[in-house]
Amino acid sequence: MKRLIIFAFCWLACSAWGEAEVQLNKVEVATDLPTLARGAETVMTVCNGCHSLKYIHFRELAKLGVEKDKVDGWRGSNPMGTAIASQMPADAAAASFGKAPPDLSLMAKAREGEANYIYSYLLGYYTAPDGTTGNHYYPPTKMPDVLAVAGVTDPAQLAELNKKAREVTSFLVWAADPHAQERKSLGLYVLGYLLVFTTMMYFLKGRIWATLEKV
Amino acid sequence: MASRIIGWIDQRFPLTHIVKHELTDYPTPRNLSYWWNFGFLAGFVLVLQIATGIFLAMYYKPDVNMAFDSVQHIMRDVNYGWLLRYIHSTGASAFFVVIYVHMARTLYYASYHKPRELMWWTGQVLMLMIMATAFMGYLLPWGQMSYWGAQVITNLFGVTPFMGDKIVMWLRGDFSVGDATLTRFFSLHYLIPFLIFAVVGIHLVALHTVKSSNPSGISLADKDNIPFHPYFTIKDLFGLGVYLIIFCTFVFFFPGTFIEAANNIPANPLMTPPHIEPEWYFLPFYAILRSIPDMLGGVVAMGLSVVIFAILPFADRTNIPGGARHRPVYRAVFFVFIADVFLLGYVGSQPPSGALVPIGQVATLIYFATFFLLPPTSKLEERWMRARGLSPQLMALFDQRPPREKMSHKGGAV
Numbered sequence: 001m002k003r004l005i006i007f008a009f010c011w012l013a014c015s016a017w018g019e020a021e022v023q024l025n026k027v028e029v030a031t032d033l034p035t036l037a038r039g040a041e042t043v044m045t046v047c048n049g050c051h052s053l054k055y056i057h058f059r060e061l062a063k064l065g066v067e068k069d070k071v072d073g074w075r076g077s078n079p080m081g082t083a084i085a086s087q088m089p090a091d092a093a094a095a096s097f098g099k100a101p102p103d104l105s106l107m108a109k110a111r112e113g114e115a116n117y118i119y120s121y122l123l124g125y126y127t128a129p130d131g132t133t134g135n136h137y138y139p140p141t142k143m144p145d146v147l148a149v150a151g152v153t154d155p156a157q158l159a160e161l162n163k164k165a166r167e168v169t170s171f172l173v174w175a176a177d178p179h180a181q182e183r184k185s186l187g188l189y190v191l192g193y194l195l196v197f198t199t200m201m202y203f204l205k206g207r208i209w210a211t212l213e214k215v
Numbered sequence: 216m217a218s219r220i221i222g223w224i225d226q227r228f229p230l231t232h233i234v235k236h237e238l239t240d241y242p243t244p245r246n247l248s249y250w251w252n253f254g255f256l257a258g259f260v261l262v263l264q265i266a267t268g269i270f271l272a273m274y275y276k277p278d279v280n281m282a283f284d285s286v287q288h289i290m291r292d293v294n295y296g297w298l299l300r301y302i303h304s305t306g307a308s309a310f311f312v313v314i315y316v317h318m319a320r321t322l323y324y325a326s327y328h329k330p331r332e333l334m335w336w337t338g339q340v341l342m343l344m345i346m347a348t349a350f351m352g353y354l355l356p357w358g359q360m361s362y363w364g365a366q367v368i369t370n371l372f373g374v375t376p377f378m379g380d381k382i383v384m385w386l387r388g389d390f391s392v393g394d395a396t397l398t399r400f401f402s403l404h405y406l407i408p409f410l411i412f413a414v415v416g417i418h419l420v421a422l423h424t425v426k427s428s429n430p431s432g433i434s435l436a437d438k439d440n441i442p443f444h445p446y447f448t449i450k451d452l453f454g455l456g457v458y459l460i461i462f463c464t465f466v467f468f469f470p471g472t473f474i475e476a477a478n479n480i481p482a483n484p485l486m487t488p489p490h491i492e493p494e495w496y497f498l499p500f501y502a503i504l505r506s507i508p509d510m511l512g513g514v515v516a517m518g519l520s521v522v523i524f525a526i527l528p529f530a531d532r533t534n535i536p537g538g539a540r541h542r543p544v545y546r547a548v549f550f551v552f553i554a555d556v557f558l559l560g561y562v563g564s565q566p567p568s569g570a571l572v573p574i575g576q577v578a579t580l581i582y583f584a585t586f587f588l589l590p591p592t593s594k595l596e597e598r599w600m601r602a603r604g605l606s607p608q609l610m611a612l613f614d615q616r617p618p619r620e621k622m623s624h625k626g627g628a629v
Binding site for chain 1: 468
């Protein structure tokens with residue numbers, strides 16, 4: 001038990017050390033439906049080969065505006081309400097990569113740095129001098145360079161990759177919290193109401209206390 | 216009609232009497248500042264936590280295979296489930312903000328003095344119960360932080376001499392945190408808030424017996440007391456509005472502030488997360504735990520740091536009323552103590568390395584010294600203040616101060 005605590009402390013120390021080293025790239029997360037739909041498409045065609053999205057159902061992809069026949073193609077004979085499983089069984093993936101690919105539906109909230117981390121991680125692949133591929137943000141990662149980022153130098157191609165990574169990231173941010181937009185717009189009404197309420201209470205308090213004689 | 220119904224009830228139950236005695240005629244010092252709003256706010260937060268918690272429990276599943284998914288079900292599929300959950304998770308932090316301010320106000324004005332010792336001690340019991348509830352509630356989402364936090368904290372009980380392992384197993388219901396732990400924590404997390412509600416009742420009965428303290432530190436003459444309703448109901452409502460604006464800003468715009476990223480990963484007993492850090496409200500105590508090089512000593516010090524507040528009515532030996540309001544030394548010590556708690560909180564949030572280790576140890580020393588040095592310093596302070604000559608204002612307070620034995624005349628049945 002003592003060891004567990006000491007272990008935890010060492011981890012704390014190591015991770016703080018590691019954190020100080022890498023700077024994440026910032027991404028401007030999009031919330032418009034066309035971008036989210038394009039992100040969904042990349043995720044379904046590229047990432048879903050290995051990753052599941054178990055809290056998202058095919059129906060929700062259609063609601064985002066992904067074309068109906070594409071959704072139908074992905075779901076096959078499954079009903080629209082089916083949760084999105086990975087195309088590769090988890091143990092097969094674990095066997096070939098040495099680690100099961102984690103579910104992506106909550107990923108955007110499950111890492112320090114959130115959206116910025118995913119964006120940086122996807123674009124973080126490079127070719128080392130010895131010809132192997134590495135990742136700046138998660139050096140020991142078992143995930144291959146799925147967007148084929150490493151070694152790309154052509155600016156047009158790089159811009160295309162950045163755009164794609166941003167779309168994927170935006171979709172994953174949506175997937176992690178589908179009610180975020182609704183929450184923020186409701187929040188504005190709530191705060192507006194509270195401001196009016198509080199102002200009224202302030203003046204009402206002044207009037208009620210004015211009935212007291214001064215001491 | 217209405218008056219007839221009330222008359223009917225009054226013959227059988229003291230309804231009108233209670234409303235008068237506790238509300239419309241209840242004498243409240245008119246000079247209370249906004250720092251006196253926090254007791255009401257704590258009650259409000261408690262009710263909100265219970266209300267949202269009951270609805271969350273309708274969808275939550277306390278089972279290691281379903282708990283994490285059921286929280287996501289609440290967040291995604293249940294109508295306004297996200298709102299319930301974010302109010303509840305933000306509310307936990309809000310609860311601690313409110314009760315810590317409430318306690319700091321009591322400390323500042325030394326309101327724990329006679330005749331309010333029982334208020335202070337029931338408040339202490341409430342704080343311990345809230346801490347236990349928050350700790351157990353944190354396990355329920357069954358994320359990585361939930362699991363490892365519970366694992367580390369229950370482990371601490373293993374330092375108990377002779378039967379440490381037995382106690383740890385008794386708490387967890389298993390060799391390590393697992394399904395048995397989750398179900399029992401859920402059961403207690405649902406139970407304790409209702410016990411808290413009952414203790415709040417006791418806290419309030421005591422309050423209405425001794426009445427509110429006030430910034431001047433003395434019991435006021437009758438003319439300076441005004442009815443609670445409408446003067447303080449409206450003041451509390453205004454305070455509630457301000458509180459809700461801040462609270463809702465977090466709920467609607469920054470709800471992730473109090474949810475660790477690692478807690479969005481399902482609990483995995485085979486993978487220790489890089490940071491195991493308690494919630495912010497436990498950090499000062501956690502820093503004290505880590506500052507003592509010996510495990511047993513650390514656990515004892517941490518436990519002591521939470522309950523030591525109870526000695527204040529005895530430890531503070533002054534006769535000068537009003538706490539920091541009139542006592543320069545006490546005031547200085549108060550601010551040093553608050554700063555020290557913040558420093559400990561910071562130390563608790565960082566990996567214990569380099570200069571932070573001795574800093575944490577000095578901060579721990581200051582924390583305990585504040586309490587243990589209070590008996591002599593409060594005596595010396597009073598002697599020093601009297602030698603310098605009390606201000607006329609303070610002399611007047613002394614003269615007005617009712618003799619001790621007469622102090623109970625304000626009390627009465629509640």
